[in-house]
Amino acid sequence: MIRSKMLLATVAAIATMAVTADAQDRVVNIYNWSDYIDESILEEFTEETGIKVVYDVFDSNEVLETKLLAGSTGYDIVVPTGTFLANQIKAGVFQKLDKSKLPNLENMDPAISERLEKYDPGNEYAINYMWGTTGLGINVDMVKERLGEDAVLNTWDLMFDKETADKLADCGIFMLDAPTETIPATLNYLGMDPDLKTQEGYDAAKEKLSEIRPDIRKFHSSEYINALANGDICMAMGWSGDILQARDRAAEADAGVTVEYIIPKEGALMWFDNMAIPSDAQHVEEAHEFLNYIMRPEVMAKASNYVYYANGNAASKEFLAEDVIGDPAIYPSDETIDRLYTVSPENAREKRMLNRTWTAVKSGQ
Amino acid sequence: MMRALTNRLVILIPYVWLLFFFLLPFLIVLRISLSDLEYGAPPYTPQFSFSDGWSVIWEKLSALDFENFSFLASDSLYINSYLSSLQIALVSTFLTLLLGFPLAYGMARAPDGVRPILLMLVILPFWTSFLIRVYAWIGILKQEGLLNQLLLWLGVIDAPLEILSTNKAVYIGIVYSYLPFMVLPIYSTLEKLDESLVEAARDLGCTRIGAFWKVTARLAVPGIMAGCLLVFIPAVGEFVIPDLLGGSGTLMIGKTLWTEFFNNSDWTVASAIAIILLIVLVVPIVWFQNAQAKATEAGG
Numbered sequence: 001m002i003r004s005k006m007l008l009a010t011v012a013a014i015a016t017m018a019v020t021a022d023a024q025d026r027v028v029n030i031y032n033w034s035d036y037i038d039e040s041i042l043e044e045f046t047e048e049t050g051i052k053v054v055y056d057v058f059d060s061n062e063v064l065e066t067k068l069l070a071g072s073t074g075y076d077i078v079v080p081t082g083t084f085l086a087n088q089i090k091a092g093v094f095q096k097l098d099k100s101k102l103p104n105l106e107n108m109d110p111a112i113s114e115r116l117e118k119y120d121p122g123n124e125y126a127i128n129y130m131w132g133t134t135g136l137g138i139n140v141d142m143v144k145e146r147l148g149e150d151a152v153l154n155t156w157d158l159m160f161d162k163e164t165a166d167k168l169a170d171c172g173i174f175m176l177d178a179p180t181e182t183i184p185a186t187l188n189y190l191g192m193d194p195d196l197k198t199q200e201g202y203d204a205a206k207e208k209l210s211e212i213r214p215d216i217r218k219f220h221s222s223e224y225i226n227a228l229a230n231g232d233i234c235m236a237m238g239w240s241g242d243i244l245q246a247r248d249r250a251a252e253a254d255a256g257v258t259v260e261y262i263i264p265k266e267g268a269l270m271w272f273d274n275m276a277i278p279s280d281a282q283h284v285e286e287a288h289e290f291l292n293y294i295m296r297p298e299v300m301a302k303a304s305n306y307v308y309y310a311n312g313n314a315a316s317k318e319f320l321a322e323d324v325i326g327d328p329a330i331y332p333s334d335e336t337i338d339r340l341y342t343v344s345p346e347n348a349r350e351k352r353m354l355n356r357t358w359t360a361v362k363s364g365q
Numbered sequence: 366m367m368r369a370l371t372n373r374l375v376i377l378i379p380y381v382w383l384l385f386f387f388l389l390p391f392l393i394v395l396r397i398s399l400s401d402l403e404y405g406a407p408p409y410t411p412q413f414s415f416s417d418g419w420s421v422i423w424e425k426l427s428a429l430d431f432e433n434f435s436f437l438a439s440d441s442l443y444i445n446s447y448l449s450s451l452q453i454a455l456v457s458t459f460l461t462l463l464l465g466f467p468l469a470y471g472m473a474r475a476p477d478g479v480r481p482i483l484l485m486l487v488i489l490p491f492w493t494s495f496l497i498r499v500y501a502w503i504g505i506l507k508q509e510g511l512l513n514q515l516l517l518w519l520g521v522i523d524a525p526l527e528i529l530s531t532n533k534a535v536y537i538g539i540v541y542s543y544l545p546f547m548v549l550p551i552y553s554t555l556e557k558l559d560e561s562l563v564e565a566a567r568d569l570g571c572t573r574i575g576a577f578w579k580v581t582a583r584l585a586v587p588g589i590m591a592g593c594l595l596v597f598i599p600a601v602g603e604f605v606i607p608d609l610l611g612g613s614g615t616l617m618i619g620k621t622l623w624t625e626f627f628n629n630s631d632w633t634v635a636s637a638i639a640i641i642l643l644i645v646l647v648v649p650i651v652w653f654q655n656a657q658a659k660a661t662e663a664g665g
Contacts, residue, residue, distance in 0.1 A: 062627040069406045069630065091405045177613075179628075218530065219613050348404055348631070355628045356442070362613035365442050 026051040028286040031075040033273065034059055036130070038306035045293050051286050060221075068093045073278055076287040082272040083180060085126055086119035086345040094125045095279040101288040102127075104295035112312035116272055118342060126274035127291055128312030130241075130304070133332070133340060134181050134269040136262040137224065137243035142171045142234035156264040159237060160189045162211055169215035172233030177219040179358035181269055182209070182237065184343050188267055195343045197350040202357040209361045219362055225249070231257040240329055241309040248308075261329040263336055270340035272312070304330075391643070398433055398636035399426075409633050433637035443638065446621040447645065453532065453607075453617060454600035457539040461596050462589065464540065465547030469588075470581075472548070473555035484552070487545050499538055499609050506534050506610070530612035538606040543599070547592040554588030555581070590653070598646055618642055 026049075030042075034057040042053040056075070058064050061084045067073050068080075068088055080088060088094060099105060105127070112128050120126050136158060143158070144151060146167045157164050165173065176182055184194035186205040193201075217233065224236035229249035236243070243261040250257040275294070277287045293299060301319030304311045308324065310331050317325055324330055332340070346354055359365060392415075400409040413425040437443040472483045490498060505511045506529040513525040528534050558581065566576040604619035611617070618638065625635035 060627075062630075065630060066627055069408050071406050087404060091408070093406050348402055348629075352629050352631065355624060356440075359442065359624065363616055364614065365445055365616060 026286050028283050028290050029054045029075045030077045031056050032079045038302050076281040076283045077275050079273050079275055082119040083345040089125050094276045096124050102292050104292050107295050107313050107315035109312050109314035126276040129273050129275050130309035130311050131272045132240040132309045137228050137236045137238050139234040140258045140260050154262050154265050156189045156266050165212045165215040172217045174218050174224040174236035175216050176237050177221050179354050194341050202353050206357050228259050244308045267339040270342050394636045397632050398640050400633050402633050408630050433633045446616050446618045449616040450601050450618040454597050457536050458593050458597040460540050461547045469548045469551035472552050487548050534610035535607050538610045539600050543596040546595040550591040551588040554585050
């Protein structure tokens with residue numbers, strides 16, 4: 001998940017209880033996505049353990065990765081997405097978890113841990129924090145007004161079928177500015193392997209995307225939340241939790257905007273955000289204590305109830321709020337899960353081809 | 366004796382500054398640009414080390430293939446980014462001059478009591494963060510933004526103008542952000558300008574406009590040049606303004622470099638882009654300084 005929440009954003013250091021720690025103080029430095037935790041969890045952790053939490057946020061996997069590769073980040077826990085995690089493990093920026101210090105690992109959902117093995121074989125370096133899907137957020141009334149009352153809505157045709165997209169263009173379509181998500185989605189729609197990483201695959205995706213490019217008002221990875229909620233646009237490709245946030249904001253505003261999150265029938269990307277400890281972390285002991293704490297069922301449930309994303313903790317399910325565990329947009333049915341796909345990390349050459357393709361789509365260069 | 370030593374030390378300071386904050390970083394970037402890409406921390410393998418000794422470095426240097434530089438030539442994206450950056454910077458520098466000169470002229474001609482206030486007003490925007498000022502332009506320029514609402518209300522336009530996410534917004538952003546850098550040097554030359562020279566020209570039969578062109582404008586050239594360089598150079602490498610105000614079609618080298626560094630994690634190509642950018646900028650500056658030095662010699 002690449003949340004480009006404002007590129008050069010004031011990566012606001014929400015230093016919860018950021019008091020200058022003296023040498024004896026126990027500290028853990030956490031670097032997580034913005035708006036991705038219930039902050040009372042951090043306070044309660046400090047209360048119980050006496051370990052101070054210095055909490056800092058980022059807005060894109062790329063920024064996190066650049067910091068990790070440069071080294072000496074000063075962070076003890078970071079939260080990369082699966083595909084990025086895999087490359088970073090290979091680059092040697094993480095240390096293996098000491099599982100003897102993580103008894104709460106038994107709470108984790110074996111199904112999710114197994115999926116995570118694609119990126120972290122043997123689950124040696126990371127634990128899953130949250131997972132979600134990349135689908136479509138629509139303004140139901142505006143879309144039906146243009147496509148007809150009984151139009152089929154649970155399909156990628158809304159975005160990728162030229163004729164349909166043309167009809168929706170005037171009310172505004174946004175697309176994520178994240179090639180690692182948009183290209184697999186395009187390939188999947190074309191009936192090709194979403195994980196295909198060849199020049200031919202990228203060219204096919206480029207052709208399809210260039211065709212609908214004139215209908216897309218903007219490529220952006222966070223503005224769609226407000227735009228959907230305010231009724232400024234009628235469709236966006238985006239991340240599940242973000243679109244659900246838009247849905248709630250629209251409902252709160254009560255201005256006649258109804259937003260719905262769709263996992264299209266052709267399938268959608270499933271991604272995982274995971275916690276890992278950098279190899280040069282200064283507070284390894286404290287980091288393990290935090291990981292063990294966050295894996296407690298009640299704590300993990302509290303986090304999910306707050307951010308509207310599903311977590312990889314099976315034991316937490318009984319503590320989840322009804323509107324979280326009962327919402328198929330957050331916890332999809334088994335049948336829907338079967339239609340979800342995952343992608344593997346790109347190597348340097350593939351990464352370059354992927355980003356070059358994306359530049360070509362966006363700028364026509 | 367003591368004084369001579371102090372003088373020398375004072376002269377030394379700018380050189381030491383240049384050494385540590387320009388030459389050394391430049392060498393580090395140059396070394397990365399000659400390295401091979403590798404996925405690791407850091408994500409490149411250097412071809413040589415500064416501790417190798419000169420002869421070894423020289424030997425290794427002559428064996429280099431400069432593949433990161435030849436890569437830049439292989440894809441038109443890079444050359445187009447450079448050209449488009451130069452064009453955007455040139456046009457915005459010209460626009461800034463058009464706006465900045467009358468401002469500076471007016472300030473220099475203002476009564477003594479008012480001048481410090483005007484100067485203060487030019488500097489005042491710096492009290493707010495650059496990033497926030499650029500963000501504010503999003504609110505002004507967007508479809509339902511202040512500007513469109515005002516124009517619609519006045520009846521100048523029927524439908525909102527599409528300015529944000531186009532190159533127009535980039536021009537507006539650059540001109541706005543860099544205007545003080547144009548105004549201040551021009552103001553400082555105009556303020557020092559000896560009024561009696563203009564009077565002399567008028568006494569000798571020059572028209573008002575003629576005196577302005579032949580005396581005031583001529584004498585303001587150093588200030589104009591300084592202002593233009595202060596605007597042009599940072600504008601070429603600008604990243605924040607095209608990223609926030611420009612659209613996905615806005616091609617600027619700063620954005621291309623960002624993509625290499627962050628999206629491709631390719632520090633080697635990113636460094637090569639930076640080196641070429643530096644050459645593109647340094648060569649005209651050096652040429653300009655030489656030309657100016659010659660002009661001073663000839664004139665003096």
